[in-house]
Amino acid sequence: MNTKIILDFETSGLNPYHDDIIEVAMKVVGTDEQFVSLLKPKSNEMISQEITSLTGITNRMLAKKGCPWQEVYESMNAWLWTIYNHSENNKVTIISHNGKTFDFIFLKRVFNELTKLGIKTIPLKNIIFIDTLLLARRLVPGRMSYRQNSLCQSYNICCDGNHRALNDIIALEALFCKLCAILNNELNRRRSVLDNPQMIQDYIKINI
Secondary structure, eight states: OOEEEEEEEEESSSOTTTSOEEEEEEEETTSSOEEEEEBOOTTOOOOOHHHHHHHOOOHHHHHHHOBOHHHHHHHHHHHHHHHHHTSSTTOEEEEETTIIIIIHHHHHHHHHHHHHTTOOOOOGGGEEEEEHHHHHHHHSTTOSOOOHHHHHHHTTOOOTTTTSHHHHHHHHHHHHHHHHHHHHHHHTOSSOGGGOHHHHHHHHHTTO
């Protein structure tokens, strides 16, 4: 069975190419295995009041509890390698909401920074990336909103404390499992798509 990891970054802004990661959370689907950390901004810039209002993360929190970015990047990478090394077929699946245009770009930036430091990362070809935003758009067309909170509310999934990374990944895990159940019904397959994430990725790519 392919190991599936829910990923969420909280960041200093909405530009995935320039803004800082300020919090990361990862969780293996169906287990208690998780990685969570606050980061001091790599740029050393203060975060804005807008970001504090959105996330509840303050500059004081980052100064007191945030770890140096390089330390967190290396710890993240080590955690991912541990999960990867216990997965089957040298593959892992990483799942995020709006991942294609946000979280996955930040993750690749982390990998690039580690590569510059001479630290080996999981080859991208061995990662199946699943964006639940794209999955929901294809699977449940015609909605007014595809925000994670809106989707969770539609399926009675608790989304309290949203925009903190750990709360978001717990809610997203439940949402991902619900979307997989809907997709199974649509495809009328005997094989569970939850156990075959490549099928989910292929489904998303059709007609995109």
